[in-house]
Amino acid sequence: MSGDVIRGDGMSGAATSGAARGPLLSVTGLHHWFGGLHVINGVDFSCAPGIIKGIIGPNGAGKTTMLNLVAGKMRPASGSIVFDGASAAGLPSHRLAERGIARTFQATRLFPNMTVLENVMVGRHLRGRSGFLAGLGGPLFTRREDLSMRDACMQILGSLGIEGLAGREARALPFGRQRVVELARAVAAGPKLLLLDEPACGLNPAETEEMGRRISDLRGRGMTILIVEHDMSLVMGICDEVLVLSYGSVIAEGTPREVQENDEVISVYLGAGDA
Amino acid sequence: MRFSVERTLPLAALVVLAATAPPALGALKADFYLTQLTMAAYYSLVTLGLCLLMGYAGQVSLGHAGFFAIGGYAAAVISTSHAPAWLSVPAAVVLTAFVAVVIGIPVLRLRGHYLAMATLAFGFIVSRVILGTALLGQADGISDVPAYRLFAGLIISGKRAVRVQNFYIAWGLVLAGVLAAGNLVRSRTGRALRAIHGDEEAAAASGIDVARHKLATFVLSAVYAGLAGACLTHFNGGIGPGEAGIMKSVRYVALVAAGGMSSLWGTLTVSTSLTFLSLRGAFGLYDDAVFGGLLVLIMLFAPDGLFGALRRQALK
Numbered sequence: 115m116s117g118d119v120i121r122g123d124g125m126s127g128a129a130t131s132g133a134a135r136g137p138l139l140s141v142t143g144l145h146h147w148f149g150g151l152h153v154i155n156g157v158d159f160s161c162a163p164g165i166i167k168g169i170i171g172p173n174g175a176g177k178t179t180m181l182n183l184v185a186g187k188m189r190p191a192s193g194s195i196v197f198d199g200a201s202a203a204g205l206p207s208h209r210l211a212e213r214g215i216a217r218t219f220q221a222t223r224l225f226p227n228m229t230v231l232e233n234v235m236v237g238r239h240l241r242g243r244s245g246f247l248a249g250l251g252g253p254l255f256t257r258r259e260d261l262s263m264r265d266a267c268m269q270i271l272g273s274l275g276i277e278g279l280a281g282r283e284a285r286a287l288p289f290g291r292q293r294v295v296e297l298a299r300a301v302a303a304g305p306k307l308l309l310l311d312e313p314a315c316g317l318n319p320a321e322t323e324e325m326g327r328r329i330s331d332l333r334g335r336g337m338t339i340l341i342v343e344h345d346m347s348l349v350m351g352i353c354d355e356v357l358v359l360s361y362g363s364v365i366a367e368g369t370p371r372e373v374q375e376n377d378e379v380i381s382v383y384l385g386a387g388d389a
Numbered sequence: 390m391r392f393s394v395e396r397t398l399p400l401a402a403l404v405v406l407a408a409t410a411p412p413a414l415g416a417l418k419a420d421f422y423l424t425q426l427t428m429a430a431y432y433s434l435v436t437l438g439l440c441l442l443m444g445y446a447g448q449v450s451l452g453h454a455g456f457f458a459i460g461g462y463a464a465a466v467i468s469t470s471h472a473p474a475w476l477s478v479p480a481a482v483v484l485t486a487f488v489a490v491v492i493g494i495p496v497l498r499l500r501g502h503y504l505a506m507a508t509l510a511f512g513f514i515v516s517r518v519i520l521g522t523a524l525l526g527q528a529d530g531i532s533d534v535p536a537y538r539l540f541a542g543l544i545i546s547g548k549r550a551v552r553v554q555n556f557y558i559a560w561g562l563v564l565a566g567v568l569a570a571g572n573l574v575r576s577r578t579g580r581a582l583r584a585i586h587g588d589e590e591a592a593a594a595s596g597i598d599v600a601r602h603k604l605a606t607f608v609l610s611a612v613y614a615g616l617a618g619a620c621l622t623h624f625n626g627g628i629g630p631g632e633a634g635i636m637k638s639v640r641y642v643a644l645v646a647a648g649g650m651s652s653l654w655g656t657l658t659v660s661t662s663l664t665f666l667s668l669r670g671a672f673g674l675y676d677d678a679v680f681g682g683l684l685v686l687i688m689l690f691a692p693d694g695l696f697g698a699l700r701r702q703a704l705k
Contacts, residue, residue: 185594211596219594225587228580235577236584240596242577246605249576250569256576263577303596 136199138163138307138338139184144193146179146362153179154190155362161307161355166329166339168349168370171359172382177342178220180359181309184340185217186210198306212240214306218313222292226285230276230295233284234267237302241266267302274298274328290321294328301332308332310341314348326352350374358382396571399654403567407560411553423556424547425668429661430559431621436644436660437566437653438613443642444651445574446606447586448497449505452512453614453641458519458633460485460615461622465531466524468623478537478619485615486608493607497600509635516633530629537623545623555624562620563657566613570653573609582606636677643684649694659695 137160146154153176161167169177183190184197189204196202202210207217216237224233242263248255271277276294279287284295293313300308313329314322322345330352333339343349349356350370358366358379366376373379414420439453463481468474496507519525526532536546543554573579584592585599593599622628631637644663648656663680666672672679691698 187590207590207593208596208598211594217594219591223588223591225584225591227587228583232580232583236580236592236597237595239577239581239584244577246573246578246609249573249578250609252568252572252576256572260577299595 137161138198139340140196141180141184142194142196144180144183144195145191146176146183146188147191148179153362154183157193157359157362157364159357159364159367161338161340163306163338164333164336165354166333166341166352168353168356169340169342169359170344170346170349170356170373171365174361175359176362177359178311181217181311181340181342185215185309211303211305215309216300216303216305216307217309218293218296218300218311220311220315222289222296224284224292224296224299226283228284229280230282230284230287230298231264231267231271231280233295234270234298234302235263237299238263238267238270240303270298270302290317293317293321293325297325297328301337306338308337308339310339310343312343313341314343314345322348400564400568403560403564403657407557407564411556415553420552423552425665426661427552427556427559427624428621428668429664430556430563431617431624432641432664433657433660434563434566434617435614436641436648436656437563437570438610439641440645440648440651440653440656441570441573441582441613442606442610443645444649444653444656445579445582445586446603447582448603448607449501449642450508450607450610451505451635451638451642452492452508452510452515453610454633454635454637455512455515456485456489456611456614457618457637458515458628458630459488460618461628461632462519462525462531462618463615464537464619464622465534465628468534468537469531474535474538477623478616481619482612482615485618486612489608489611490604493604493611497603497607509638512633512635512638516630516635519630519633526629528630530627532627534622534625534627537620545620547624547626559620559624562616567653567657574653578602578605636680639684640677640680643680643687646687647683647691647695649697650692652694652696655694655696 140160142158144154144157145152157180169180171177182188184195186202186205186207186209194201194203197213197215202213225236228236242259244256244259268277268280271280274294274297276291276298279291279295284292287295297313310329313325317325326348329339329341341349341353353370355368356370356373357364358373360382365382366373366379410426411420411423414422435453435457439450442448442450460481463484464477467480468477492511496504496511499507520527536544536548538544539558543558544551545555545558547555574582581592581597581602584595584597585602589599618632644660645656648659667676667679687694
């Protein structure tokens with residue numbers, strides 16, 4: 115077993131899979147409608163490997179829809195999504211997970227009927243191989259893999275500082291802890307791209323700060339992160355690049371400082387001025 | 390894996406009970422009970438498979454009597470034809486699995502009530518096809534099904550002379566069935582199934598192919614039912630259309646629910662005891678009503694099953 119069980123292969127993966135130093139994710143001319151509502155209106159952006167990119171914007175700007183389109187929850191009406199050198203638009207989420215995309219949800223969605231450790235072991239599903247028949251056959255066929263998976267997942271819990279919760283039922287945890295467990299589950303298979311949907315939503319300021327440190331730490335381990343978030347201090351504190359959406363269109367893109375000084379962004383957020 | 394009392398204790402109890410029942414009942418001059426205990430074992434095999442599907446993968450089937458009947462009728466038709474005698478049970482199981490794949494692919498796209506309705510309709514179709522097909526004996530069923538020869542002189546047959554060995558064959562199959570199912574739920578696949586039960590979208594985001602896992606579990610549970618149907622048909626020497634009836638399917642669901650939905654041992658215990666009582670005629674003319682009523686009462690008052698309810702009472 116390698117030293118770091120949750121090392122993503124964002125950088126190395128992009129270099130070895132033929133996408134040679136290009137962006138890990140690039141979205142071009144994306145459109146999506148909900149009925150008559152044009153929620154994503156010609157969005158273009160790309161995400162270089164190894165960075166944290168934030169998507170911000172007022173309520174209803176299409177941030178979560180954008181994330182869901184990349185995560186395969188729905189098929190875009192038109193446009194292309196290229197991930198790691200191959201098209202990813204409209205693939206079902208389990209296929210995208212195989213390709214190296216993991217996610218968390220806006221409202222935490224752990225498996226309530228399972229322990230914390232089991233939740234993380236499900237997150238590491240793709241690193242296992244034993245199938246239906248081996249499962250029926252029992253420990254003789256599955257023991258070795260199960261033990262190493264258990265070890266790896268305990269290490270992941272340890273690196274997030276929650277190994278003490280391993281045996282607890284997920285539904286019995288306080289909300290802030292559930293968020294951390296969901297993060298552990300998402301990174302358990304070592305994804306190349308991690309999609310975080312409002313990870314600070316519902317957290318208190320101390321928990322938000324802690325969450326920010328954890329996310330920065332994941333970038334240090336070679337993961338590329340796309341994050342939708344309302345909490346400006348979190349976004350401005352950890353993101354390398356920020357994309358601003360308003361009514362389904364990109365109105366600004368750049369470093370946190372550039373975006374904060376952009377007149378259009380200021381007018382959209384303050385809803386006033388000369389716009 | 391780790392030694393676990395939870396797992397070892399019921400297994401040991403099952404082995405001891407099954408091993409001592411024939412001599413004990415023999416000594417009490419009550420060995421005629423062995424016949425119903427053997428039949429109850431085969432019906433319990435159906436509920437074990439259904440427990441995997443309902444309790445772990447979280448998918449309901451109100452058509453499992455249909456799979457039991459497909460296995461049973463296939464064994465009956467093959468063994469009363471000119472086909473090689475050994476073929477009947479394996480062919481019955483393969484046919485059941487095949488039908489489960491064909492039915493499962495479209496039907497498992499549905500959820501909740503819709504899945505329940507679709508599986509109910511499947512059971513209904515099987516039942517009507519049997520009643521309308523001359524080859525399947527229509528309302529009379531198929532009789533004079535010969536014994537099925539296993540290895541080492543063992544035969545599946547209801548003849549008095551082989552009563553004890555048939556008890557052991559049936560309970561040996563149940564033991565294998567509960568062991569395999571118990572292994573599965575503790576494995577990587579079992580975790581995937583429970584994840585699907587908990588939250589399908591989050592399971593898919595973790596890389597689990599939800600449709601594939603549901604289908605595989607559906608087919609596996611159909612195989613349990615088909616195998617039970619084929620063996621019991623050889624044991625009884627025949628099969629009738631009643632085995633495909635809707636009320637049989639409801640009965641299987643009621644037994645799994647009463648066992649605690651996701652408890653293999655609870656299902657086995659409840660299923661064996663109630664099926665045995667039913668076969669002894671304890672519920673008289675109200676047989677189906679007892680199981681229907683049981684399902685209603687469990688849903689209302691003990692959604693976590695009889696043992697769950699007892700445990701809650703004990704903790705009060």
